[in-house]
Amino acid sequence: MKQRDFEHRHGATWETLEEWLRLGKGPEPDLPALYRGLCQQLAMAKERNYTSQLVDRLDRLVLAAHHRLYRQQTLRRNIWAWYLLAGFPRAVRAQINYVWLAALLFLLPSLVMGVGSYVSDTLIYTVMSPAQVMGTEAMYDPANRVLGRERGSDSDLLMFGFYIQNNIGIAFRTFAGGILLGLGSIFFLVFNGIYLGAVFGHLSRIGFGVTLYPFVIGHGAFELTAIVFAGAAGLRLGQSLIDPGAQSRLDALRSASVEAMQIVYGTFLMLVAAAFLEAYWSSSTSIATAIKLGVGGFLWLLVLGYFMFAGHGEVSRAT
Numbered sequence: 001m002k003q004r005d006f007e008h009r010h011g012a013t014w015e016t017l018e019e020w021l022r023l024g025k026g027p028e029p030d031l032p033a034l035y036r037g038l039c040q041q042l043a044m045a046k047e048r049n050y051t052s053q054l055v056d057r058l059d060r061l062v063l064a065a066h067h068r069l070y071r072q073q074t075l076r077r078n079i080w081a082w083y084l085l086a087g088f089p090r091a092v093r094a095q096i097n098y099v100w101l102a103a104l105l106f107l108l109p110s111l112v113m114g115v116g117s118y119v120s121d122t123l124i125y126t127v128m129s130p131a132q133v134m135g136t137e138a139m140y141d142p143a144n145r146v147l148g149r150e151r152g153s154d155s156d157l158l159m160f161g162f163y164i165q166n167n168i169g170i171a172f173r174t175f176a177g178g179i180l181l182g183l184g185s186i187f188f189l190v191f192n193g194i195y196l197g198a199v200f201g202h203l204s205r206i207g208f209g210v211t212l213y214p215f216v217i218g219h220g221a222f223e224l225t226a227i228v229f230a231g232a233a234g235l236r237l238g239q240s241l242i243d244p245g246a247q248s249r250l251d252a253l254r255s256a257s258v259e260a261m262q263i264v265y266g267t268f269l270m271l272v273a274a275a276f277l278e279a280y281w282s283s284s285t286s287i288a289t290a291i292k293l294g295v296g297g298f299l300w301l302l303v304l305g306y307f308m309f310a311g312h313g314e315v316s317r318a319t
Contacts, residue, residue, distance in 0.1 A: 086311030091262035102231035110197035117201025163275035182238020217296025
């Protein structure tokens with residue numbers, strides 16, 4: 001290919017990229033793909049002995065694209081660091097009314113059902129079958145070598161994957177249910193609260209609280225809080241459909257989705273942490289109960305302190 005044809009084929013792309021790199025105007029291009037193409041074109045220009053002016057131009061363009069691409073990758077990493085240090089807790093506090101409502105929908109049914117199941121030996125059977133009750137009792141029997149769901153001695157990794165799938169599935173349904181005018185989120189929050197309360201009340205009544213509470217307290221700081229946050233995000237979606245204000249319902253839902261996802265991203269990270277603790281820490285019977293309770297209490301204080309205080313200062317955000 002002659003140099004003139006080569007420049008005619010790629011010249012418009014070079015000019016557009018040069019202007020974007022210099023002025024930042026126009027839509028952002030697919031920089032990784034353009035960078036790969038530029039490298040190939042520079043190699044071709046050198047191989048075909050095109051003029052030094054063209055080779056120098058492509059050299060400068062490749063160098064500028066490389067610097068911008070590296071900067072973009074660095075910024076993306078910085079954005080995630082900013083999100084964890086400040087963005088996530090700020091997003092939660094910005095939707096604090098929905099968080100409180102979700103917490104009430106989750107905790108009040110749990111408390112009522114917990115007290116009822118502790119007082120009555122039959123109430124738990126209104127939400128669980130006899131086989132399910134027996135299975136739950138077996139998981140938290142103080143005589144067990146490993147607490148929680150039955151597994152082989154070498155299957156902690158498999159349980160880690162199971163807990164991730166299970167926890168994120170619950171959280172996703174709780175969040176996505178908000179699209180049904182918030183009713184789906186309300187249902188899953190109340191249902192999970194009732195179910196959890198029944199289990200806690202029944203196991204406490206039969207004396208299995210000595211294994212249940214040390215098991216739950218560690219990962220519960222992340223898991224239970226994350227479910228509430230998922231419900232809060234779902235309620236935000238539902239509210240945008242019920243009361244869109246001056247916007248159309250579709251536009252209101254889009255805006256609410258952006259706000260809700262700022263919570264959901266962090267919620268999924270919390271559930272991964274909860275799954276890790278549940279598989280490797282909570283299930284162990286070789287760790288003293290006092291240590292589990294102490295670490296669990298510390299984790300609850302850490303989680304609550306993080307969402308109350310993190311991000312209040314000036315934490316610079318990469319943009």
